[in-house]
Amino acid sequence: MTTAVSIAHDVATGATTASAALESSLATIAERNGEINAFLYVDTDRARAMAASVDERIAAGETVGPLAGVPIAIKDNMCQIDVPTTCSSKILEGWRPPYNATVIDRLVAAGAIPVGKTNLDEFAMGSSTENSAFGATRNPLDVSRVPGGSSGGSAAAVAANMTPVSLGSDTGGSIRQPAALCGLVGLKPTYGLVSRYGLIAFASSLDQIGPFTTTVADTALLMEVMSGHDPMDSTSLPEPAPSLLAHVNEGVAGKRIGLVKELYEGSDAEVLESVRRAAETLREAGATIVELSMPELSLGLSAYYLIAPAEASSNLARFDGVRFGNRVNAPDVTAMMEATRTAGFGPEVKRRIMLGTYALSAGYFDAYYGQALKVRTLTIAAFQKAYAEVDLILGATTPGVAFPFGSKTKDPMAMYLNDVFTIPSNLAGDPAISVPFGTGEANLPIGVQLLGPGRSERALLAAARVLEIADGRA
Amino acid sequence: MSQLPNGWEMVVGLEVHTELLTKSKLFCGCENHFGSEPNSNVCPVCLGLPGSLPVLNHEAVELGMRIGMALHCTIAPSTFHRKNYFYPDQSKDYQISQYDLPLNSGGYLDLPDGSRVGIERAHMEEDTGKTTHMGGSGRLAGAERSLVDYNRCGVPLVEIVSAPDIRSAAQARAYAAELRGILIATGASDGRMEEGSMRIDANVSVRKTGEPFGTRCEIKNLNSLRSLQRAIDYEALRQIDILEEGGRIRQETRHWDETAGETSTLRVKEDAEDYRYFRDPDLVDLAPSQEWQDAVRAALPAMPAERRAAVAAMVASPTSAQLDAIEVVVDLGLERFIHETVAQGGDAALAISRVANELASNVDQAQHLNVSAFVATVKMEQSGALSATQAKEILGVLMESGGDPVAIAAAKGYEQMSSDSLGAIVEELITANPDEWGRYRDGDDKLAGFFTGLVMKATQGKANGKAVVAELQARR
Numbered sequence: 001m002t003t004a005v006s007i008a009h010d011v012a013t014g015a016t017t018a019s020a021a022l023e024s025s026l027a028t029i030a031e032r033n034g035e036i037n038a039f040l041y042v043d044t045d046r047a048r049a050m051a052a053s054v055d056e057r058i059a060a061g062e063t064v065g066p067l068a069g070v071p072i073a074i075k076d077n078m079c080q081i082d083v084p085t086t087c088s089s090k091i092l093e094g095w096r097p098p099y100n101a102t103v104i105d106r107l108v109a110a111g112a113i114p115v116g117k118t119n120l121d122e123f124a125m126g127s128s129t130e131n132s133a134f135g136a137t138r139n140p141l142d143v144s145r146v147p148g149g150s151s152g153g154s155a156a157a158v159a160a161n162m163t164p165v166s167l168g169s170d171t172g173g174s175i176r177q178p179a180a181l182c183g184l185v186g187l188k189p190t191y192g193l194v195s196r197y198g199l200i201a202f203a204s205s206l207d208q209i210g211p212f213t214t215t216v217a218d219t220a221l222l223m224e225v226m227s228g229h230d231p232m233d234s235t236s237l238p239e240p241a242p243s244l245l246a247h248v249n250e251g252v253a254g255k256r257i258g259l260v261k262e263l264y265e266g267s268d269a270e271v272l273e274s275v276r277r278a279a280e281t282l283r284e285a286g287a288t289i290v291e292l293s294m295p296e297l298s299l300g301l302s303a304y305y306l307i308a309p310a311e312a313s314s315n316l317a318r319f320d321g322v323r324f325g326n327r328v329n330a331p332d333v334t335a336m337m338e339a340t341r342t343a344g345f346g347p348e349v350k351r352r353i354m355l356g357t358y359a360l361s362a363g364y365f366d367a368y369y370g371q372a373l374k375v376r377t378l379t380i381a382a383f384q385k386a387y388a389e390v391d392l393i394l395g396a397t398t399p400g401v402a403f404p405f406g407s408k409t410k411d412p413m414a415m416y417l418n419d420v421f422t423i424p425s426n427l428a429g430d431p432a433i434s435v436p437f438g439t440g441e442a443n444l445p446i447g448v449q450l451l452g453p454g455r456s457e458r459a460l461l462a463a464a465r466v467l468e469i470a471d472g473r474a
Numbered sequence: 475m476s477q478l479p480n481g482w483e484m485v486v487g488l489e490v491h492t493e494l495l496t497k498s499k500l501f502c503g504c505e506n507h508f509g510s511e512p513n514s515n516v517c518p519v520c521l522g523l524p525g526s527l528p529v530l531n532h533e534a535v536e537l538g539m540r541i542g543m544a545l546h547c548t549i550a551p552s553t554f555h556r557k558n559y560f561y562p563d564q565s566k567d568y569q570i571s572q573y574d575l576p577l578n579s580g581g582y583l584d585l586p587d588g589s590r591v592g593i594e595r596a597h598m599e600e601d602t603g604k605t606t607h608m609g610g611s612g613r614l615a616g617a618e619r620s621l622v623d624y625n626r627c628g629v630p631l632v633e634i635v636s637a638p639d640i641r642s643a644a645q646a647r648a649y650a651a652e653l654r655g656i657l658i659a660t661g662a663s664d665g666r667m668e669e670g671s672m673r674i675d676a677n678v679s680v681r682k683t684g685e686p687f688g689t690r691c692e693i694k695n696l697n698s699l700r701s702l703q704r705a706i707d708y709e710a711l712r713q714i715d716i717l718e719e720g721g722r723i724r725q726e727t728r729h730w731d732e733t734a735g736e737t738s739t740l741r742v743k744e745d746a747e748d749y750r751y752f753r754d755p756d757l758v759d760l761a762p763s764q765e766w767q768d769a770v771r772a773a774l775p776a777m778p779a780e781r782r783a784a785v786a787a788m789v790a791s792p793t794s795a796q797l798d799a800i801e802v803v804v805d806l807g808l809e810r811f812i813h814e815t816v817a818q819g820g821d822a823a824l825a826i827s828r829v830a831n832e833l834a835s836n837v838d839q840a841q842h843l844n845v846s847a848f849v850a851t852v853k854m855e856q857s858g859a860l861s862a863t864q865a866k867e868i869l870g871v872l873m874e875s876g877g878d879p880v881a882i883a884a885a886k887g888y889e890q891m892s893s894d895s896l897g898a899i900v901e902e903l904i905t906a907n908p909d910e911w912g913r914y915r916d917g918d919d920k921l922a923g924f925f926t927g928l929v930m931k932a933t934q935g936k937a938n939g940k941a942v943v944a945e946l947q948a949r950r
Contacts, residue, residue: 077525079525087524092524095524097518097523098523099518197526197527200525201525201756204756234528234530234757235757318565320567322562323522323523324524332617333562333620334560360752361748365750365752369752
């Protein structure tokens with residue numbers, strides 16, 4: 001597996017070219033995407049022109065960025081100028097944004113080559129990528145199973161070696177859960193560390209963009225490029241990007257790591273075993289393991305399924321057929337909007353819009369949305385209390401390995417429960433990373449999750465690196 | 475109409491929306507400009523394109539604070555909410571507005587008649603676009619086509635909500651006029667009702683004096699101060715008629731028809747939408763620092779009431795006509811002419827009269843009138859070097875094309891008439907009109923005007939009226 005760090009190094013030093021790296025990526029996509037359906041759109045011509053431009057700059061002796069020539073796949077809920085952006089929804093089919101998301105601008109400025117847009121659960125609502133209007137994505141490690149979701153296409157693209165790295169977005173686990181199911185490193189950064197400008201919002205107070213990579217070092221490299229204040233996003237943190245890559249080998253000696261039972265209880269035996277071994281590995285590396293209970297976290301799932309749909313019901317109002325995307329004509333404007341939204345949104349999106357609309361309605365607001373905000377406050381307080389005792393927290397990412405297609409689609413609650421360990425970090429706005437550690441049923445990968453307080457990415461990556469080495473992955 | 479029948483009293487509260495004179499819109503960098511080509515001042519943010527995010531314009535906050543300070547409000551940490559409803563001119567299908575925590579709250583406005591109207595709040599929000607419905611009734615339902623211009627979408631607004639302290643349509647009008655003056659004085663708004671940069675909704679109810687508040691109706695489409703006053707009077711009487719006939723008032727929103735001079739039902743309360751307000755997660759709390767507030771307060775210019783008082787203080791016991799003239803002068807922002815006249819030893823009352831009449835009749839030109847030239851003209855009139863007619867003529871020329879009043883007077887042949895030649899003319903006219911002269915001598919002062927008129931005619935307005943009266947007095 002080629003990494004972003006090695007490609008960027010080889011391109012910058014002339015050992016290979018950006019064009020060669022891209023062609024390798026395009027060849028794998030051509031070979032495997034028909035089966036996997038990771039990409040909804042491959043932006044071949046533009047990517048080739050960008051790669052050629054990087055190569056010309058290197059030939060001319062110009063300085064290139066830290067991601068020079070690195071092909072990257074972009075989840076199809078991020079805007080890129082003139083590149084079809086659908087959110088895997090019929091309502092946006094054919095829409096080409098007139099502007100770039102801030103992360104796209106930063107990646108391209110660093111020399112990365114966006115090769116195309118990847119599949120997702122419609123508007124990032126789901127945990128299997130089965131909710132896409134353009135077909136499900138298959139897990140490259142076992143094509144009878146889901147890759148996870150909602151960023152399933154971006155996870156599958158990297159797992160199938162179509163691109164060395166990709167971008168996802170994580171609202172309740174949509175990076176970490178597919179990373180775990182596809183055997184990848186997946187980071188949900190501190191809320192506000194990566195600009196949301198150009199990320200089509202699902203739930204604004206929870207959404208964060210983050211990378212899928214095969215190594216912790218690649219995550220560090222991508223985060224250094226993508227993070228840092230963006231004046232276009234009011235919720236962006238004020239400081240510049242943190243230095244991460246130089247610190248990934250810092251280890252965990254002297255760190256206190258909490259093993260939180262609410263973040264692994266109820267998981268499959270193999271998952272429990274991975275979490276236990278991860279704790280042991282970290283202890284052997286010099287950390288102190290502290291067993292903790294955070295009962296408040298069990299309320300997180302319910303709070304999440306009120307807060308996220310409430311925000312989504314408002315965020316998705318603009319898809320009304322008036323200014324962009326598909327329109328279903330009708331005798332008047334109101335009827336046109338209704339017809340457009342009825343035809344354009346899939347069942348899960350409609351379910352969440354209805355849930356959210358109800359939760360915000362007069363007479364129900366206090367009982368539902370208001371109550372959920374209180375639970376969120378409790379969750380934040382619980383983490384603050386925990387981080388007074390420990391530096392980081394360890395748990396599972398998902399209760400089990402990748403599941404077969406259709407096994408959870410009939411029962412929305414069964415699907416929602418797949419996010420029970422990942423949701424608390426989104427509610428708290430804190431960073432969390434999933435790193436492969438061991439395997440389970442059918443030799444499929446298991447991810448363990450490390451959580452930290454706001455702005456603790458450096459410590460999280462160093463701890464993840466300890467597990468990565470112990471797992472024999474790098 | 476100041477008096478309602480049979481002990482009825484009206485209770486009125488006004489909601490005034492004013493567009494702010496910022497360079498750019500409230501949440502994006504698009505130009506805030508009225509009258510541009512449709513959909514030319516737009517970007518991904520104000521068009522509500524997927525993925526775009528709002529960023530608060532600090533110039534708008536500063537203007538919002540100026541309004542709050544001028545209205546004696548408390549400025550407090552505030553938040554932005556989303557008001558959710560589907561409408562094509564609302565690009566995101568929600569409006570970002572302040573809800574339970576406004577920027578400004580709890581102030582008041584004192585009117586020239588001495589009454590005080592409470593200000594409940596003055597909060598910030600974004601404007602919507604403009605929809606034009608083609609075909610059908612001209613409303614959304616049944617239209618063949620709807621065209622939307624998003625230039626106005628995202629323009630910053632401040633909504634100023636008064637307490638229900640207003641008790642007559644005339645007081646409502648005075649409140650709106652005074653508020654308009656304040657908005658202009660703060661530099662927050664141009665106050666142009668005809669361009670929609672200041673829009674008023676009126677909440678009207680009636681009750682028998684001393685009883686609890688009645689059910690209110692909200693009146694929309696009040697595009698001028700005159701409409702405001704007429705609509706409130708109409709609505710109060712409509713409600714009184716219903717109540718006197720034993721009926722009940724239905725809480726509703728009503729539309730003012732200026733041509734028909736009546737209000738009609740727009741929508742009833744039962745149809746009111748549930749806006750599902752919640753905190754906008756794309757924006758952070760707005761909590762202006764004390765330093766910022768202090769800087770804004772320090773830079774706040776004098777408000778109209780204070781400015782009127784300053785001008786009135788230059789006139790010894792001003793008459794009510796003079797007070798009205800002072801209101802005109804301050805309304806038009808022309809009091810620098812008065813201040814400079816007085817500073818140069820001129821007569822304030824004469825300056826006020828010239829500004830409230832000659833300058834006020836041509837405000838655009840008056841704004842460019844050289845202050846020193848104005849003062850020189852007033853002083854020439856005051857000294858008798860120019861007649862009133864001549865002074866007005868010269869002010870007209872100065873506003874039209876500028877220049878030096880002395881040179882203009884010379885060019886027009888307005889040399890001061892010597893008292894010898896004036897005396898000779900007066901003698902001639904006395905001889906020619908013996909009867910009138912006799913009556914004047916017997917004490918009929920009105921005839922001074924008769925003789926002055928004759929002198930003016932004979933001198934083609936060159937004579938100074940006061941000098942003529944002096945000549946007459948000397949011969950009485």
